[in-house]
Amino acid sequence: MAIPDDFDAWFRLLQTPGLGREGARRMLAAFGSPDAALGATAQALTELGGPALAATMARREPECEARLTAARAWLADGAERHVLTLGDALYPPLLLQTADPPLLLYVQGRASLLAAESVAIVGSRDATPQGLANAREFARELAQAGLSVVSGLAAGIDGAAHEGALAAGGTTLAVVGTGPDRVYPARHRALARRIADTGAIVSEYDPGTPVLPEHFPQRNRIIAALSRGTLVVEAAPRSGSLITARLAVEAGREVFAVPGSIHSAQSKGCHALIRQGALLVESAADILEALRGTRPAAAPAETGDEAEDPLLAALGHDPATLDALLARTGWPSAELSAKLLELELDGRVARLPGGLFQRRIAG
Incomplete structure (x- = not known):
């Protein structure tokens, strides 16, 4: 993933001494983007947060620039290294909805x-x-x-x-x-x-x-x-x-x-x-x-497995004990256990704690 064009501005804004996430979000709300916040006039900064904010934003810390260089080097050293900004289309929606989302997220992997x-x-x-x-x-x-x-x-x-x-x-x-x-x-x-x-x-x-x-x-x-x-x-x-x-x-x-x-x-x-x-x-x-129960769910459709496999049909969609399945199928215990093991190895049935069995739910 390419490094976003505005990454440097996001990084410098977040690393501004004494600003923190809350202060950075206030700056973004006032000026619209990290570039605009970093380029704001002393007068605009003073009106927003007083002389102290204007003085803070005027400083450029050498340590910040060294950390920025290191971050860019890390991101460039591997195809599966990413950084997501708060404004990135890939930024996780659930995290974006919270009161305190990170401005930057570094990701190693998918x-x-x-x-x-x-x-x-x-x-x-x-x-x-x-x-x-x-x-x-x-x-x-x-x-x-x-x-x-x-x-x-x-x-x-x-x-x-x-x-x-x-x-x-x-x-x-x-x-x-x-x-x-x-x-x-x-x-x-x-x-x-x-x-x-x-x-x-x-x-x-x-x-x-x-x-x-x-x-x-x-x-x-x-x-x-x-x-x-x-x-x-x-x-x-x-x-x-x-x-x-x-x-x-x-x-x-x-x-x-x-x-x-x-x-x-x-x-x-x-x-x-x-x-x-x-x-x-x-x-x-x-x-x-x-x-x-926390989201709308479509009614389960009968799959080919359910139509063709009597044990899956007997299992239904809720966890069941071995005794319950014996009663539903009428099969000998050895035959039922062997069939359950076969379905478990095929990934169609999961063995749960407490001696329960359940149909695996597709992801």
């Missing part, structure tokens, strides 16, 4: 995936073995259903969610709190490469930006806004995942939480979310059903 149907999966860095298994399984099933999985590449639940989506042959997006050329934690370098190969690494921070603690709560708003819903798998009472859940609510998105033991500290955050109105989920089917 930029088109930022507009794909997706669900965020987040949770504790210090996850339990069961929590990690749950994150992988939810991600795998959601990916099989055609949804992209969004997370933050952090240790624990985030990494497990990315792995689950990749294991299903699906797509996943990692929204990071560093520059797009940095990987944190370092042990996720191989995982980051796999994500970039089939999905995307996304950051609002320019290349070279190091690990800074204040960036991670900021990136959480992007995770929440890119997704139609956010699933919290495990979270302690003060977990950053609860910030993501709050931001999802503020963005008008669904919030889901996996319950756990009342004795586990890593379940207390999820239980708090459930008390506050988050949907308690036990399987990916719960999430898919909730998301179907």
Whole structure:
């Protein structure tokens, strides 16, 4: 992807000391474009924000120019490196609708995936073995259903969610709190490469930006806004995942939480979310059903598979237990199990937690 002609102006505006995202948006609202904002007269700037704003805009920091040169070099060094400005046609619509969209988004991988149907999966860095298994399984099933999985590449639940989506042959997006050329934690370098190969690494921070603690709560708003819903798998009472859940609510998105033991500290955050109105989920089917209710859906048409395969017809469109299928088909248990395995291997049936089976939903 070519570097946008106005990239330099967007970069310089955003990097203006003391301006920040809010100030930059105010400038854009007043002057119409980053070029016009940077070229505004001292009088116009003083009228907008006083003498301090005029003085700020008059400064040109050498560090800004060095970072701009580095960003352009990174973008030019690879076909799958992109930058999306707030005015770009490819800028993700869901993110554009939020109160605090990034002015620039750097992408390593498939930029088109930022507009794909997706669900965020987040949770504790210090996850339990069961929590990690749950994150992988939810991600795998959601990916099989055609949804992209969004997370933050952090240790624990985030990494497990990315792995689950990749294991299903699906797509996943990692929204990071560093520059797009940095990987944190370092042990996720191989995982980051796999994500970039089939999905995307996304950051609002320019290349070279190091690990800074204040960036991670900021990136959480992007995770929440890119997704139609956010699933919290495990979270302690003060977990950053609860910030993501709050931001999802503020963005008008669904919030889901996996319950756990009342004795586990890593379940207390999820239980708090459930008390506050988050949907308690036990399987990916719960999430898919909730998301179907948030948008108009066409009546399901009977496919060739349904017309020709009696087991798919018996399964219908909701999860079913083995006992229920035995009753519906009247087949011997061994024959039914063999047929279910065949459909599972063909990718037409998904095995859900709790001994349930469900027809896979086309993406």
